[in-house]
Amino acid sequence: MYAFDFEKPKTVAEAVSALAREDAMALGGGQTLIPSLKQRLAAPSALVSLTGIAEMRGVCTGDDGALCIGGATPHAVVAAEAAGKYPALAALAGNIGDPAVRNRGTIGGSLANNDPAADYPAAVLASGATIVTNTRRIAADDFFEGLFTTALEPGEIIVEVRFPIPARAAYAKFQQPASRFALTGVFVAKTAGGVRVAVTGASENGVFRWSEAEKALSASFSADAIAGLSVPADGMVGDLHGTPAYRANLVKVMTQRAVSAA
Amino acid sequence: MTKVTMTVNGRAVSGEVEGRTLLSTFLREGLGLTGTHVGCDTSQCGACVVHVDGKAVKSCTVFASDVAGAAVTTIEGMANPDGSLGRVQQAFQDHHGLQCGFCTPGMVMSAAALLAENPKPSEADVRHYLEGNICRCTGYHNIVKAVLAASGQDVSGVAAE
Numbered sequence: 001m002y003a004f005d006f007e008k009p010k011t012v013a014e015a016v017s018a019l020a021r022e023d024a025m026a027l028g029g030g031q032t033l034i035p036s037l038k039q040r041l042a043a044p045s046a047l048v049s050l051t052g053i054a055e056m057r058g059v060c061t062g063d064d065g066a067l068c069i070g071g072a073t074p075h076a077v078v079a080a081e082a083a084g085k086y087p088a089l090a091a092l093a094g095n096i097g098d099p100a101v102r103n104r105g106t107i108g109g110s111l112a113n114n115d116p117a118a119d120y121p122a123a124v125l126a127s128g129a130t131i132v133t134n135t136r137r138i139a140a141d142d143f144f145e146g147l148f149t150t151a152l153e154p155g156e157i158i159v160e161v162r163f164p165i166p167a168r169a170a171y172a173k174f175q176q177p178a179s180r181f182a183l184t185g186v187f188v189a190k191t192a193g194g195v196r197v198a199v200t201g202a203s204e205n206g207v208f209r210w211s212e213a214e215k216a217l218s219a220s221f222s223a224d225a226i227a228g229l230s231v232p233a234d235g236m237v238g239d240l241h242g243t244p245a246y247r248a249n250l251v252k253v254m255t256q257r258a259v260s261a262a
Numbered sequence: 263m264t265k266v267t268m269t270v271n272g273r274a275v276s277g278e279v280e281g282r283t284l285l286s287t288f289l290r291e292g293l294g295l296t297g298t299h300v301g302c303d304t305s306q307c308g309a310c311v312v313h314v315d316g317k318a319v320k321s322c323t324v325f326a327s328d329v330a331g332a333a334v335t336t337i338e339g340m341a342n343p344d345g346s347l348g349r350v351q352q353a354f355q356d357h358h359g360l361q362c363g364f365c366t367p368g369m370v371m372s373a374a375a376l377l378a379e380n381p382k383p384s385e386a387d388v389r390h391y392l393e394g395n396i397c398r399c400t401g402y403h404n405i406v407k408a409v410l411a412a413s414g415q416d417v418s419g420v421a422a423e
């Protein structure tokens with residue numbers, strides 16, 4: 001690792017001003033950033049830890065009934081504290097990585113990183129959640145911009161994520177057994193406005209909505225409703241764990257499993 | 263360099279660290295607590311697991327400065343006050359839960375964190391919780407057996423397959 005200054009502000013305002021320094025970077029749980037610093041893939045002038053900011057940690061219910069999760073809340077806390085209100089989301093959080101990763105890794109770090117195989121992006125996109133930053137609110141549909149890319153500006157911090165609660169929801173993850181990331185994961189959410197289906201792990205462009213399935217499931221919420229659909233292999237990830245055609249098939253299979261579990 | 267202070271195994275300690283000093287480095291090189299092993303140094307293997315305020319974390323993937331003020335427990339803190347092996351450690355010895363021993367400090371710390379959360383885990387619970395701890399020797403069966411035994415459950419029917 002290259003040397004850097006370490007800062008641990010207590011408020012969002014202090015963090016924002018610390019991040020104004022040239023080449024300063026936010027540090028969430030460090031579960032992604034520290035390994036990449038070790039590989040010297042980044043050379044920040046300063047790391048600004050967000051984990052000491054009380055207003056960014058924890059789970060609560062908003063006035064509109066939404067589930068609000070502080071941007072620096074670890075996965076393990078979401079798994080424990082969202083279980084009553086949004087069980088599908090809590091189950092997703094409880095299956096990220098391993099216990100030590102869940103005790104440090106945060107929802108804000110996961111979303112800012114937007115790994116194409118990460119779990120949270122599927123939940124955020126399927127739920128139609130809102131990303132609240134220090135400057136604005138970003139709808140899930142506008143947040144994810146492809147591989148490791150998001151709508152966040154430099155120095156912008158994810159302060160909170162607000163999830164409206166769907167009537168029914170489930171996440172089905174086909175786990176890559178060595179990394180425990182999703183080889184393909186599908187989050188399905190049924191709301192008054194229709195059904196949303198978000199797929200992670202499969203596409204070369206990162207998380208996406210499968211609109212054909214959404215339409216079929218909005219008409220009839222059952223695994224059979226999408227039995228006749230298929231996903232083109234074009235643009236799907238191909239690697240030693242699975243071909244594009246294999247992943248395309250997994251998208252349908254995992255969607256059906258999620259619908260049956262919801 | 264800045265000064266960090268924390269509690270390690272019940273003792274207040276402090277030392278000079280850089281921003282980039284990892285907790286594992288601070289424990290091993292700063293405090294001489296070499297029981298915490300560094301296997302992969304890439305947050306994959308779990309050999310470096312310690313407890314920070316009671317929670318299992320990979321000490322190779324957290325900065326010492328980020329846990330200033332916290333209570334840290336390492337494998338050295340797992341023995342009984344008289345120096346004899348603690349409950350989880352003794353179960354690993356009794357049930358041959360280790361061979362070379364490299365993964366063992368992390369296994370014991372993860373197992374202890376599990377038992378604190380879930381005092382009577384099932385075999386499936388143990389296997390799920392230890393997913394982030396890799397062992398190249400034992401094949402895991404005796405580790406699982408040791409953890410179940412440490413929880414006070416009868417393991418006479420749990421065979422090493």
Ligand SMILES: Cc1cc2nc3c(=O)[nH]c(=O)nc-3n(C[C@H](O)[C@H](O)[C@H](O)COP(=O)(O)OP(=O)(O)OC[C@H]3O[C@@H](n4cnc5c(N)ncnc54)[C@H](O)[C@@H]3O)c2cc1C
Nearest residue numbers: 028029030031032033097105106108109112118119158180
């Ligand atoms: C062994 C292992 C297994 C894993 N398995 C999975 C898995 O199964 N599924 C999965 O989804 N993930 C998995 N992960 C990734 C894990 O969930 C990470 O915690 C997560 O991707 C990054 O979160 P973090 O808080 O650690 O962020 P960091 O590593 O601290 O930061 C990542 C990036 O986000 C930025 N950032 C951090 N917080 C914020 C914020 N609040 N606002 C704006 N920017 C921010 C940082 O500047 C950095 O660029 C795994 C990681 C490991 C090490």
Ligand code: FES
Nearest residue numbers: 301302303308322
């Ligand atoms: S040394 Fe920390 S996880 Fe392997």
Ligand code: FES
Nearest residue numbers: 361363397398399
């Ligand atoms: S006992 Fe050798 S790695 Fe586990």
